[in-house]
Amino acid sequence: MKSERRRGEELEKAILDAAYEIIETSGYEEMTFQRVARQAQTSRTVIYRRYETPVDLLHALVLYRSTRAMGGRMIDLFRDQGSLRADLLEVVGIYQRFFDAVGQKLMSAVMTEFSRNYERFRDWFERALDSNVRMMKIVEANAKRRGEITHDFTEMQMRLPFDLLRIENVIRHERVTAAYLTRLVDEVLLPVFSKKH
Amino acid sequence: MKSERRRGEELEKAILDAAYEIIETSGYEEMTFQRVARQAQTSRTVIYRRYETPVDLLHALVLYRSTRAMGGRMIDLFRDQGSLRADLLEVVGIYQRFFDAVGQKLMSAVMTEFSRNYERFRDWFERALDSNVRMMKIVEANAKRRGEITHDFTEMQMRLPFDLLRIENVIRHERVTAAYLTRLVDEVLLPVFSKKH
DNA sequence: CAATTAAGGTACATGATGTATCTTATTTCC
DNA sequence: GGAAATAAGATACATCATGTACCTTAATTG
Numbered sequence: 001m002k003s004e005r006r007r008g009e010e011l012e013k014a015i016l017d018a019a020y021e022i023i024e025t026s027g028y029e030e031m032t033f034q035r036v037a038r039q040a041q042t043s044r045t046v047i048y049r050r051y052e053t054p055v056d057l058l059h060a061l062v063l064y065r066s067t068r069a070m071g072g073r074m075i076d077l078f079r080d081q082g083s084l085r086a087d088l089l090e091v092v093g094i095y096q097r098f099f100d101a102v103g104q105k106l107m108s109a110v111m112t113e114f115s116r117n118y119e120r121f122r123d124w125f126e127r128a129l130d131s132n133v134r135m136m137k138i139v140e141a142n143a144k145r146r147g148e149i150t151h152d153f154t155e156m157q158m159r160l161p162f163d164l165l166r167i168e169n170v171i172r173h174e175r176v177t178a179a180y181l182t183r184l185v186d187e188v189l190l191p192v193f194s195k196k197h
Numbered sequence: 198m199k200s201e202r203r204r205g206e207e208l209e210k211a212i213l214d215a216a217y218e219i220i221e222t223s224g225y226e227e228m229t230f231q232r233v234a235r236q237a238q239t240s241r242t243v244i245y246r247r248y249e250t251p252v253d254l255l256h257a258l259v260l261y262r263s264t265r266a267m268g269g270r271m272i273d274l275f276r277d278q279g280s281l282r283a284d285l286l287e288v289v290g291i292y293q294r295f296f297d298a299v300g301q302k303l304m305s306a307v308m309t310e311f312s313r314n315y316e317r318f319r320d321w322f323e324r325a326l327d328s329n330v331r332m333m334k335i336v337e338a339n340a341k342r343r344g345e346i347t348h349d350f351t352e353m354q355m356r357l358p359f360d361l362l363r364i365e366n367v368i369r370h371e372r373v374t375a376a377y378l379t380r381l382v383d384e385v386l387l388p389v390f391s392k393k394h
Numbered sequence: 395c396a397a398t399t400a401a402g403g404t405a406c407a408t409g410a411t412g413t414a415t416c417t418t419a420t421t422t423c424c
Numbered sequence: 425g426g427a428a429a430t431a432a433g434a435t436a437c438a439t440c441a442t443g444t445a446c447c448t449t450a451a452t453t454g
Contacts, residue, residue, distance in 0.1 A: 007420070007421085034409075045433070046431085108312040154384050156384050167360045188353060188354060239401075239402075240403065242403080243401060
């Protein structure tokens with residue numbers, strides 16, 4: 001006989017799904033503990049026991065969705081594509097899949113909170129940045145090995161692909177197409193990364 | 198004899214200054230109509246008569262501060278600097294002065310609202326984008342005239358300087374120094390804009 | 395100086411917060 | 425199997441902000 005009361009993971013999942021549903025349909029600002037509790041058919045008390053603030057719930061929600069959808073860290077998904085141009089396309093493709101997996105509304109909410117409450121997300125972001133830079137260092141090493149470049153990428157340059165996709169997804173709210181990614185590589189990234197001084 | 202009650206512009210200014218003060222010291226989320234009214238020593242009713250929502254107040258506040266501090270549109274401030282590199286430095290310098298004039302906290306709030314409520318700020322942003330692109334078209338024309346380039350800039354490329362400064366000011370919350378602007382030009386913008394295909 | 399306009403004040407229903415306290419269902423483990 | 429521990433669910437309360445309504449009072453206008 002199945003129990004009447006949900007507990008532990010099952011309840012957790014119900015809460016997170018309820019929160020996601022609210023964010024997607026009504027926006028992050030409507031994701032109050034009160035509404036999440038109602039939507040998840042539980043009580044506010046239960047939410048308060050797990051999360052101190054909506055920001056904490058948001059944080060948990062992003063982790064939950066990204067790990068489920070991506071199946072691992074971005075850097076492990078990267079495969080050598082045989083040329084600098086193809087490697088860059090691979091990087092932006094992977095990062096865009098991450099945005100699509102988590103969802104634009106959710107990522108916008110994260111950016112909002114990040115801009116409001118820098119400290120709260122700082123560590124998380126630094127770790128993300130680290131992983132991004134590491135991916136670009138692989139691209140750099142590949143290109144050097146192939147003889148496509150001889151110079152090093154700078155930190156600022158290595159942040160570029162991620163910053164630009166962030167802008168497009170989170171600020172401009174555009175749905176990013178494959179065509180966009182190609183133009184991004186050809187018009188911006190390739191000139192920056194293949195430039196010889 | 199001066200009147201006891203402030204009216205019209207004087208009152209308007211008091212409200213906007215109060216709102217700015219709250220945003221700077223406590224953050225945008227604390228800028229409730231209730232607090233603004235208290236801070237400006239007026240009543241909530243007065244605020245409601247002028248602005249429907251905090252977003253409208255925010256919008257008015259940015260216009261108020263940017264026009265006061267910049268003294269005009271950015272594009273009118275641009276002067277030919279004699280080389281593509283110097284022109285690019287001029288562009289990012291002007292745009293950064295705009296951020297500094299309005300204030301990072303305020304611009305973060307705008308981005309937050311923009312990401313929440315795309316439609317509300319859409320027109321405003323498109324006009325800003327237009328003006329930015331026009332400034333870059335001048336840079337392009339200058340460079341062609343000097344024989345530094347022969348190709349056209351793409352739309353995506355022309356958005357680049359503004360997007361990157363936006364990221365730095367609004368998302369990363371860094372204080373942007375002259376050294377940063379120089380690196381931005383040398384490591385990213387110049388390779389993109391001087392690239393010959 | 396009367397009429398109009400706008401500021402200032404009060405009140406109320408609503409919804410969300412954060413906290414506290416209590417009951418009740420479900421596990422855990424002896 | 426049953427007592428103890430644990431976590432869910434329910435209720436209540438003070439606080440704060442919202443949006444709206446209605447009223448009074450000061451200042452400007454014509």
